[in-house]
Amino acid sequence: MTSEGRTRLNRLPEWAALGKHREQLGDTHLRELFAADPERGTRHTLRVGDLLLDHSKHLVTDETLTLLRELAAATGVAELRDAMFRGEKINTTEDRAVLHTALRAPRGAVIEVDGENVVPGVHAVLDKMGAFADKVRAGAWTGHTGKPVKNIVNIGIGGSDLGPAMAYEVLRSYTQRDLTFRFVSNVDGADLHEAVRDLDPAETLFIVASKTFTTIETITNATSARDWLLTGLGAGQEAVAKHFVALSTNAEKVEEFGIDTANMFEFWDWVGGRYSYDSAIGLSLMIAIGPERFREMLDGFHLVDEHFRTAPPEENAPLLLGLLGVWYGAFFDAQSHAVLPYSHYLSKFTAYLQQLDMESNGKSVDREGNRVDWQTGPVVWGTPGTNGQHAYYQLIHQGTKVIPADFIGFARPVDDLLPGLVAQHDLLMANFFAQTQALAFGKTPDEVRAEGVAEELVPHKTFQGNHPTTTILAEALTPSVLGQLIALYEHKVFVQGAIWNIDSFDQWGVELGKVLAKKIEPVLTEGEGAEQLDSSTAGLVAAYRSLRGR
Numbered sequence: 143m144t145s146e147g148r149t150r151l152n153r154l155p156e157w158a159a160l161g162k163h164r165e166q167l168g169d170t171h172l173r174e175l176f177a178a179d180p181e182r183g184t185r186h187t188l189r190v191g192d193l194l195l196d197h198s199k200h201l202v203t204d205e206t207l208t209l210l211r212e213l214a215a216a217t218g219v220a221e222l223r224d225a226m227f228r229g230e231k232i233n234t235t236e237d238r239a240v241l242h243t244a245l246r247a248p249r250g251a252v253i254e255v256d257g258e259n260v261v262p263g264v265h266a267v268l269d270k271m272g273a274f275a276d277k278v279r280a281g282a283w284t285g286h287t288g289k290p291v292k293n294i295v296n297i298g299i300g301g302s303d304l305g306p307a308m309a310y311e312v313l314r315s316y317t318q319r320d321l322t323f324r325f326v327s328n329v330d331g332a333d334l335h336e337a338v339r340d341l342d343p344a345e346t347l348f349i350v351a352s353k354t355f356t357t358i359e360t361i362t363n364a365t366s367a368r369d370w371l372l373t374g375l376g377a378g379q380e381a382v383a384k385h386f387v388a389l390s391t392n393a394e395k396v397e398e399f400g401i402d403t404a405n406m407f408e409f410w411d412w413v414g415g416r417y418s419y420d421s422a423i424g425l426s427l428m429i430a431i432g433p434e435r436f437r438e439m440l441d442g443f444h445l446v447d448e449h450f451r452t453a454p455p456e457e458n459a460p461l462l463l464g465l466l467g468v469w470y471g472a473f474f475d476a477q478s479h480a481v482l483p484y485s486h487y488l489s490k491f492t493a494y495l496q497q498l499d500m501e502s503n504g505k506s507v508d509r510e511g512n513r514v515d516w517q518t519g520p521v522v523w524g525t526p527g528t529n530g531q532h533a534y535y536q537l538i539h540q541g542t543k544v545i546p547a548d549f550i551g552f553a554r555p556v557d558d559l560l561p562g563l564v565a566q567h568d569l570l571m572a573n574f575f576a577q578t579q580a581l582a583f584g585k586t587p588d589e590v591r592a593e594g595v596a597e598e599l600v601p602h603k604t605f606q607g608n609h610p611t612t613t614i615l616a617e618a619l620t621p622s623v624l625g626q627l628i629a630l631y632e633h634k635v636f637v638q639g640a641i642w643n644i645d646s647f648d649q650w651g652v653e654l655g656k657v658l659a660k661k662i663e664p665v666l667t668e669g670e671g672a673e674q675l676d677s678s679t680a681g682l683v684a685a686y687r688s689l690r691g692r
């Protein structure tokens with residue numbers, strides 16, 4: 143499905159209407175919008191599965207939302223969505239279907255790619271993962287020396303690391319505590335070193351996760367891990383089978399590396415790396431939380447998939463979140479988007495979303511290859527909110543930038559929290575609610591004066607407010623809720639890519655650096671070919687070589 147013949151986004155009458163509307167809105171303050179509509183908070187709250195989404199603290203009126211939905215209609219968001227769910231090859235630059243939604247489709251569903259139903263294959267792999275996970279969890283998967291495996295080290299990078307590493311942290315309270323999990327991604331040897339230094343090779347299982355099985359960082363780390371293992375065991379190649387499994391689409395390369403393809407868990411080219419942790423790439427997570435919890439997570443994903451596919455535009459949460467991002471990028475010149483979870487378990491959540499969003503929508507040509515002249519994906523950033531409050535919130539409150547932010551919080555702390563710590567949860571959540579309130583409504587100079595503040599300090603203590611936020615609240619951070627949250631963001635990213643008319647599913651922008659690194663490596667090691675480098679890089683390489691005593 144291409145978008146040939148589509149009117150350029152900024153030539154659409156719907157775009158012009160939004161521009162005009164933005165001018166009319168001017169500096170309208172959230173204080174005014176709330177004062178004019180006592181029901182605003184409840185009217186602008188959606189419920190999707192277990193998620194409550196309050197979007198009332200956005201710089202929008204009902205008319206804004208109508209105009210944004212008209213833009214979505216004019217840009218064919220629903221048509222592209224349906225094409226994605228049908229398995230059409232909407233990733234045109236790679237000629238691939240985009241079917242992460244099939245990874246969480248129920249057993250009986252029928253989703254075809256090139257005339258073949260992919261759902262049975264998905265469930266066959268899930269079943270195989272389940273049997274393997276159960277075995278490891280029961281201590282029945284033994285290593286070369288007969289000892290049960292207790293340490294699981296996932297080696298992967300990008301989508302083959304961020305998803306399982308993030309989800310493992312999120313669902314830590316559901317993990318089997320007598321197993322140790324580590325995630326190695328960086329080609330800096332320090333990463334693998336720190337991950338394995340205190341482990342017994344006889345009890346260690348490496349999961350090599352790579353869609354392509356050609357990623358240099360992963361293959362390098364996997365090779366070093368194999369050396370570490372075989373040296374530690376004093377064994378030969380025959381020990382690999384019990385200590386290495388692979389998650390990949392590329393059986394040939396897996397075999398070439400020396401991993402028995404019986405120990406390979408497959409996925410498919412219609413799963414993008416950054417959309418893959420609910421595929422075989424989630425094996426480490428499945429071992430940690432068990433197959434049943436993993437399936438609950440998939441059900442959470444599926445619930446939001448169905449919502450996105452079927453909910454009317456007015457109630458469609460991913461559509462709404464996507465449109466709000468388009469609104470701020472285009473008409474408020476917002477450059478970034480903050481995601482601020484009020485849960486320690488979500489500490490890697492924003493890093494995960496960075497790849498999901500920025501690798502998907504960090505593009506500057508449209509699907510026909512023409513340069514876009516509108517903003518595309520924002521810089522996504524953020525860390526757990528309470529820590530951020532004492533670090534960078536100053537800039538969000540009083541800086542000069544427009545930074546739309548998502549606040550994510552939960553009513554209940556995790557079940558196994560030490561009883562003495564449960565009381566802290568209300569304090570955490572008081573901060574959560576206070577921040578979006580302060581951001582929206584600020585503090586006027588008169589309010590500051592009324593507190594008796596010296597006149598010269600009044601401007602410094604004034605909060606302009608009018609900073610837009612979405613609040614996402616759920617009862618508890620369960621596996622299903624995690625699936626719901628991720629699917630929500632996946633589809634939000636989809637909506638934005640559809641409107642901006644970019645291919646959200648390729649990632650050509652990561653290639654050039656890889657090619658250049660391959661050329662530079664021999665210059666570092668052998669010192670040959672430096673004359674082909676630019677003067678800056680040549681100077682830096684020379685300095686590096688000299689510091690290394692070469």
Ligand SMILES: O=P(O)(O)OC[C@H]1O[C@H](O)[C@H](O)[C@@H](O)[C@@H]1O
Pocket residue numbers: 299300301302351352353354355356357360415416501649652
């Ligand atoms: O899973 P792999 O094939 O090893 O790829 C790992 C990662 O590397 C690439 O450079 C891509 O930018 C990512 O989208 C991908 O997730």
